[in-house]
Amino acid sequence: MSTAQPLNVGLLGLGVVGSAVAAGLLEGRGNLAGDGARPLVLKRALVRDAKKKRPVRLPARTLTTDPSAVLDDPDIDIIVEVMGGEQPACDYIARAIRSGKHVVTANKEVLCKRGDELLPMAERHGVRLLHEASVGGGIPIIGPLSSDLLANRISSIRAIINGTTNYILTKMAREGASFDDVLREAQKLGYAEADPSADVEGWDAAYKIAVLARVAFGASVPLDRVYREGIVSLQAQEFRYAATLGYTIKLLAAARRAGDGLLVRVHPALIPSDVPMAKVDGVLNVVEVEGDLVGPLWFQGRGAGPQATASAVFGDLLRIARGAEIRPHARTGRRGDKVKLAPMANHECKYYFRLVCKDRPGVLARIAGVLGRSKISIASVIQMDADAEKGEADLVIMTHPSLERSVQRAMKEISELPVVARVAAVLRVEGY
Numbered sequence: 001m002s003t004a005q006p007l008n009v010g011l012l013g014l015g016v017v018g019s020a021v022a023a024g025l026l027e028g029r030g031n032l033a034g035d036g037a038r039p040l041v042l043k044r045a046l047v048r049d050a051k052k053k054r055p056v057r058l059p060a061r062t063l064t065t066d067p068s069a070v071l072d073d074p075d076i077d078i079i080v081e082v083m084g085g086e087q088p089a090c091d092y093i094a095r096a097i098r099s100g101k102h103v104v105t106a107n108k109e110v111l112c113k114r115g116d117e118l119l120p121m122a123e124r125h126g127v128r129l130l131h132e133a134s135v136g137g138g139i140p141i142i143g144p145l146s147s148d149l150l151a152n153r154i155s156s157i158r159a160i161i162n163g164t165t166n167y168i169l170t171k172m173a174r175e176g177a178s179f180d181d182v183l184r185e186a187q188k189l190g191y192a193e194a195d196p197s198a199d200v201e202g203w204d205a206a207y208k209i210a211v212l213a214r215v216a217f218g219a220s221v222p223l224d225r226v227y228r229e230g231i232v233s234l235q236a237q238e239f240r241y242a243a244t245l246g247y248t249i250k251l252l253a254a255a256r257r258a259g260d261g262l263l264v265r266v267h268p269a270l271i272p273s274d275v276p277m278a279k280v281d282g283v284l285n286v287v288e289v290e291g292d293l294v295g296p297l298w299f300q301g302r303g304a305g306p307q308a309t310a311s312a313v314f315g316d317l318l319r320i321a322r323g324a325e326i327r328p329h330a331r332t333g334r335r336g337d338k339v340k341l342a343p344m345a346n347h348e349c350k351y352y353f354r355l356v357c358k359d360r361p362g363v364l365a366r367i368a369g370v371l372g373r374s375k376i377s378i379a380s381v382i383q384m385d386a387d388a389e390k391g392e393a394d395l396v397i398m399t400h401p402s403l404e405r406s407v408q409r410a411m412k413e414i415s416e417l418p419v420v421a422r423v424a425a426v427l428r429v430e431g432y
């Protein structure tokens, strides 16, 4: 038993993650920092509704609905923010920092949108703002990027960092089910939230890749500079056709040095079925990092859930208890180089197109003409399902590496051809 003076913890939020952190503190995980470290003790927990039934039983007078009872308590040393959302979380974090409290947060939205002001604020006040749980749930990724890998020049991060969409895409691929049906099932099982828009429209992954880009590249990435496409418009056919061609579909989040800029993007991508990323299924997450000294690294694990996320929160809490020197934004401070962001228009990769076309002679020639004029080279064309009644067929075209800007221009022109009923899908193929 440690004789060191305890560090008092104030929790902001006692939901999925907060309850697991509280339970961990009550069962003594706050004593695990080792000899000489200060033990962690739960002092207060802020909630909206004090009458709600919780999975954890707190000692009397721990629960409060008054933010000041936590934020203004001079005996509280560390705030754990697990409320979520930009506000009031951001204001509460800033208030805690200004009053000299360390902060541990799982909140990727605040880190993405307000990290550029909060992280330097913590430096100025001599406290820590740690956020291992903000990306990849239980996967240790912020810590390795900001300490063990500090000597590396990181060239690329590619990740699956949204469990909800990975669960949906895995089910669509395995069962040939529609997006709406799988989403409904995911909501029933508690994987997807009642309002799933942040996940399925790619916002959650965009917050997380922006947070990773700050840590790995020292880049300040405003949310509107993350190219973002969600998974809502993916159709069951794409999974079947992609499988026939040797691919699987994942919501990819990537940040990669391209020329003299950094391109940060989130979109569904065709991944070759024989590479490890194609096999990261269900709610699992993965982050693939490429450093100049270390080479490729692979971090895989549970990207969400109470226990896994609490593991990451405890990692940060115990670092503070040990007095460990760690800054999750060290690259920005150390190198001071401003990273230029590259536009998506410059992205180059192979593409998959599905065009619903009139099933008659001469159609392919018209489409090939537009692609040729746009300098897009065709690698293969396959006619898939046909609808004899409508006289239409699915034409699936795979290209050689092409520029995004040319593809967008060509697709507009192709969608206006009288022989094309619609451009049903334009998907990027990730290169390995």
Ligand code: NAP
Pocket (backbone or CB within 6 Å): 012, 013, 014, 015, 016, 017, 018, 046, 047, 048, 049, 050, 052, 081, 082, 083, 084, 085, 088, 106, 107, 108, 133, 134, 137, 303, 304, 305, 306, 309
């Ligand atoms: P949650 O279950 O919805 O819990 C949120 C908690 O915050 C609730 O206890 C709620 O109080 C409290 N709260 C919210 N707004 C408040 C306000 N204005 N004043 C006082 N209390 C307030 O959320 P969660 O799933 O635990 O997620 C928490 C954070 O962790 C989010 O930033 C999330 O993105 C992140 N995260 C979650 C996971 C995961 O697996 N769930 C994984 C990684 C990161 P009531 O209970 O009274 O409503």
Ligand code: HSE
Pocket (backbone or CB within 6 Å): 137, 161, 162, 163, 164, 165, 199, 204, 303, 304, 305
């Ligand atoms: N909604 C997130 C996901 C939770 O599905 O991955 C973890 O941040």
